[in-house]
Amino acid sequence: MNQALGEKIKKEIRRRAFEQSARRQQERQNLQGVKHTLDALHEVTGLPRPELKAIANDAMLSFMENSERFFSIKNQILIVSSAFGCMVLVAWLLFMI
Secondary structure (H helix, E strand, O other), rough: OOOOHHHHHHHHHHHHHHHHHHHHHHHHHHHHHHHHHHHHHHHHHOOOHHHHHHHHHHHHHHHHHHHHHHOOOOHHHHHHHHHHHHHHHHHHHHHHO
């Protein structure tokens, strides 16, 4: 393996390692933020912690489901069809002028 290729590989390994580290740090910060939110809600509402955790889990699951639905085949077809329809409408309007 030549030296330039070896350096490129090492650089890519470092880049990926730093990206993974940043993702993990962000995940830890997000979890800490959720914990602080649950602590505050427990103090304000008096709801038991297990109930608040269940509410938080439901909220996270609903958010994940909504983001997964955005990338569904059906939604992709609707988005492309809408964009194509807008282009046809603009072309028709330009033709009519």
